[in-house]
Amino acid sequence: xxxxxxxxxxxxxxxxxxxxxxxxxxxxxxxxxxxxxxxxxxxxxxxxxxxxxxxxxxxxxxxxxxxxxxxxxxxxxxxxxxxxxxxxxxxxxxxxxxxxxxxxxxxxxxxxxxxxxxxxxxxxxxxxxxxxxxxxxxxxxxxxxxxxxxxxxxxxxxxxxxxxxxxxxxxxxxxxxxxxxxxxxxxxxxxxxxxxxxxxxxxxxxxxxxxxxxxxxxxxxxxxxxxxxxxxxxxxxxxxxxxxxxxxxxxxxxxxxxxxxxxxxxxxxxxxxxxxxxxxxxxxxxxxxxxxxxxxxxxxxxxxxxxxxxxxxxxxxxxxxxxxxxxxxxxxxxxxxxxxxxxxxxxxxxxxxxxx
Amino acid sequence: xxxxxxxxxxxxxxxxxxxxxxxxxxxxxxxxxxxxxxxxxxxxxxxxxxxxxxxxxxxxxxxxxxxxxxxxxxxxxxxxxxxxxxxxxxxxxxxxxxxxxxxxxxxxxxxxxxxxxxxxxxxxxxxxxxxxxxxxxxxxxxxxxxxxxxxxxxxxxxxxxxxxxxxxxxxxxxxxxxxxxxxxxxxxxxxxxxxxxxxxxxxxxxxxxxxxxxxxxxxxxxxxxxxxxxxxxxxxxxxxxxxxxxxxxxxxxxxxxxxxxxxxxxxxxxxxxxxxxxxxxxxxxxxxxxxxxxxxxxxxxxxxxxxxxxxxxxxxxxxxxxxxxxxxxxxxxxxxxxxxxxxxxxxxxxxxxxxxxxxxxxxxxxx
Numbered sequence: 001x002x003x004x005x006x007x008x009x010x011x012x013x014x015x016x017x018x019x020x021x022x023x024x025x026x027x028x029x030x031x032x033x034x035x036x037x038x039x040x041x042x043x044x045x046x047x048x049x050x051x052x053x054x055x056x057x058x059x060x061x062x063x064x065x066x067x068x069x070x071x072x073x074x075x076x077x078x079x080x081x082x083x084x085x086x087x088x089x090x091x092x093x094x095x096x097x098x099x100x101x102x103x104x105x106x107x108x109x110x111x112x113x114x115x116x117x118x119x120x121x122x123x124x125x126x127x128x129x130x131x132x133x134x135x136x137x138x139x140x141x142x143x144x145x146x147x148x149x150x151x152x153x154x155x156x157x158x159x160x161x162x163x164x165x166x167x168x169x170x171x172x173x174x175x176x177x178x179x180x181x182x183x184x185x186x187x188x189x190x191x192x193x194x195x196x197x198x199x200x201x202x203x204x205x206x207x208x209x210x211x212x213x214x215x216x217x218x219x220x221x222x223x224x225x226x227x228x229x230x231x232x233x234x235x236x237x238x239x240x241x242x243x244x245x246x247x248x249x250x251x252x253x254x255x256x257x258x259x260x261x262x263x264x265x266x267x268x269x270x271x272x273x274x275x276x277x278x279x280x281x282x283x284x285x286x287x288x289x290x291x292x293x294x295x296x297x298x299x300x301x302x303x304x305x306x307x308x309x310x311x312x313x314x315x316x317x318x319x320x321x322x323x324x325x326x327x328x329x330x331x332x333x334x335x336x337x338x339x340x341x342x343x344x345x346x347x348x349x350x351x352x353x354x355x356x
Numbered sequence: 357x358x359x360x361x362x363x364x365x366x367x368x369x370x371x372x373x374x375x376x377x378x379x380x381x382x383x384x385x386x387x388x389x390x391x392x393x394x395x396x397x398x399x400x401x402x403x404x405x406x407x408x409x410x411x412x413x414x415x416x417x418x419x420x421x422x423x424x425x426x427x428x429x430x431x432x433x434x435x436x437x438x439x440x441x442x443x444x445x446x447x448x449x450x451x452x453x454x455x456x457x458x459x460x461x462x463x464x465x466x467x468x469x470x471x472x473x474x475x476x477x478x479x480x481x482x483x484x485x486x487x488x489x490x491x492x493x494x495x496x497x498x499x500x501x502x503x504x505x506x507x508x509x510x511x512x513x514x515x516x517x518x519x520x521x522x523x524x525x526x527x528x529x530x531x532x533x534x535x536x537x538x539x540x541x542x543x544x545x546x547x548x549x550x551x552x553x554x555x556x557x558x559x560x561x562x563x564x565x566x567x568x569x570x571x572x573x574x575x576x577x578x579x580x581x582x583x584x585x586x587x588x589x590x591x592x593x594x595x596x597x598x599x600x601x602x603x604x605x606x607x608x609x610x611x612x613x614x615x616x617x618x619x620x621x622x623x624x625x626x627x628x629x630x631x632x633x634x635x636x637x638x639x640x641x642x643x644x645x646x647x648x649x650x651x652x653x654x655x656x657x658x659x660x661x662x663x664x665x666x667x668x669x670x671x672x673x674x675x676x677x678x679x680x681x682x683x684x685x686x687x688x689x690x691x692x693x694x695x696x697x698x699x700x701x702x703x704x705x706x707x708x709x710x711x712x713x714x715x716x717x718x719x720x721x722x723x
Contacts, residue, residue: 320682
């Protein structure tokens with residue numbers, strides 16, 4: 001991923017010579033300088049990102065990083081196309097997906113929609129360099145774009161819609177959770193993830209065609225090591241065996257404050273009817289309920305694919321579906337994993353996104 | 357059309373010929389040939405297929421009060437491909453316009469082979485779009501395509517997804533009533549009932565339907581005009597299906613209605629909420645909606661038209677009914693369907709439609 005341009009087009013005649021290339025150590029501060037300038041210009045509530053946060057997002061992620069840059073000869077970052085990598089289990093085999101985030105172009109160098117601008121110029125080598133078959137390339141790239149990014153991504157970068165997204169919300173007081181304390185499940189709060197998280201993840205993943213890896217290393221990175229965010233972690237154990245993990249934090253989703261069900265991993269069913277360990281699920285929801293009430297943050301909000309059993313299960317205990325402004329889009333690099341397949345088989349939660 | 361390939365691939369713009377094929381709007385006299393090809397294509401691989409009759413075809417395409425939208429490809433006098441829409445009058449942006457629901461598209465199997473993509477069907481759609489779509493013509497062509505049609509459509513026809521479609525489903529208790537018992541219960545709710553459609557002689561809706569729609573349509577950015585012309589074509593004159601109308605009145609004037617049918621759709625023996633036009637929860641007359649809903653559940657549980665264990669409908673997820681129906685025991689379920697569209701005015705793109713377009717099952721040809 002390395003190409004040299006002296007001029008992009010006559011309309012961008014003021015562009016200095018630049019190179020489109022992958023991130024290199026040492027680019028961090030230039031990336032951040034442009035990032036903070038670009039996003040503070042469009043969001044009055046924007047809080048500048050720190051170097052520590054940037055490193056956590058990209059170089060500290062155990063699944064790797066994905067960054068394509070347009071950089072001037074003097075080191076200024078004109079544009080970035082970036083993604084958060086995810087190690088995946090895809091049809092039971094190791095694979096990678098990535099979530100497109102933080103894409104930006106310095107407003108001084110933006111091209112219009114009709115002529116591919118830097119967003120697209122950095123996006124092409126990103127797709128070419130990182131997209132491809134498993135296990136090492138990203139089989140699927142995905143995102144929750146704002147409308148302008150969606151229009152460009154759809155037109156130039158082959159992104160397609162996977163799902164228009166609904167959320168599940170509940171007044172914690174209104175949740176109906178039968179048989180609490182009678183399921184043989186103990187709930188404990190944790191400050192870091194247990195080693196047997198991976199075993200639980202494998203149980204959960206076996207019910208889905210695609211799921212991002214949730215082992216101790218990945219979960220600790222996502223929830224206990226993230227700078228500036230406080231997550232509460234609960235583990236469900238049945239006779240000492242880990243049968244559920246869930247995470248909550250107070251925060252906003254789609255502009256609505258509340259208590260976010262950030263992650264949800266539940267073990268295999270204990271009977272032939274339930275699609276997951278129902279007792280563990282009820283006890284974990286009770287933990288969410290009590291923590292949400294105690295925290296006073298507002299309604300519980302969860303995000304699941306509507307094809308996941310959790311989508312129905314959460315409605316059965318009092319969650320209700322509401323529309324959101326989000327829509328999930330993707331681009332697949334292996335034919336069989338098209339948007340319809342992803343809609344049917346990919347399990348994800350709020351914690352898969354950068355929104356919680 | 358920017359999706360079209362180089363000019364050599366295009367249909368001749370003067371006489372709309374493409375090789376041995378002529379692509380042109382439907383003309384009287386095409387009916388028999390069109391129907392023959394249609395029944396042949398749709399019977400392919402479907403042993404349960406019930407051939408469409410000429411009466412059904414005329415109802416769908418010639419008796420629709422909003423008009424006819426058919427482009428055919430003809431070879432040696434035989435219709436071999438079709439792209440068609442069921443147009444519907446829609447109130448959008450302060451004026452009456454046409455949306456068209458794509459239905460019944462086909463290409464005769466003998467005319468699919470030997471053609472490089474884009475094939476004959478795509479070329480037929482291109483001519484359809486040129487004929488009927490535009491800022492000053494049909495504003496939107498929409499549909500719920502099968503996957504193979506979607507793949508062609510997104511590649512060549514500018515199809516975009518409005519939304520992945522969820523269904524609203526409510527479990528039903530078993531509470532069978534005779535018609536007399538049901539009517540007595542509905543009378544307590546001050547809900548009236550009548551059947552319309554195939555085999556019924558009820559006259560259907562009158563001008564009060566439009567009055568009701570006029571009172572409620574201000575809540576929506578776009579919706580099909582539910583007046584007597586539309587409802588009596590879509591429901592009362594339907595040649596195959598029978599529907600039950602539940603209605604409430606205020607001082608004798610129609611104040612809400614629900615349309616129910618028992619039938620097969622995504623599953624066998626479903627209770628279907630075909631349409632719903634009632635004051636939303638924020639309206640002063642929302643009690644009409646509550647009584648109507650109670651009547652709808654009683655009707656569905658009474659096995660009217662057949663035994664159903666669930667009641668299924670759709671509402672756009674931004675609508676107040678999407679929320680209110682969940683409070684009434686309905687749950688939101690996934691489906692394989694997705695609403696797609698090809699819009700002809702930048703203002704009414706998929707994001708706008710997702711937020712502002714009110715539709716229910718009556719806006720499809722599925723029930």
